[in-house]
Amino acid sequence: MNFENRRKIQMDYREKKQELEENRKDTLEAVVIMGLLVLLVLLCNLNFLSFPFDPVVSIEKAKLNI
Secondary structure, eight states: OHHHHHHHHHHHHHHHHHHHHHHHHHHHHHHHHHHHHHHHHHHHHTTSSOOSOOHHHHHHHHHHHO
16 A cells, blocks of 8 residues: 555646646746837837838838938
């Protein structure tokens, strides 16, 4: 019976260890995605990207070119 308990504890430990590894990978993916989203927002706020499209600015630029 002692051997069975020990084996069960080892199996539970391995399962928990595997779950923690999967959670760590999921967390890392989430952090990378959030970092990319923050970078995108910063670039948009610094006007490096024209997102979202602003029609008023485009019309003003078109008037200046005419």
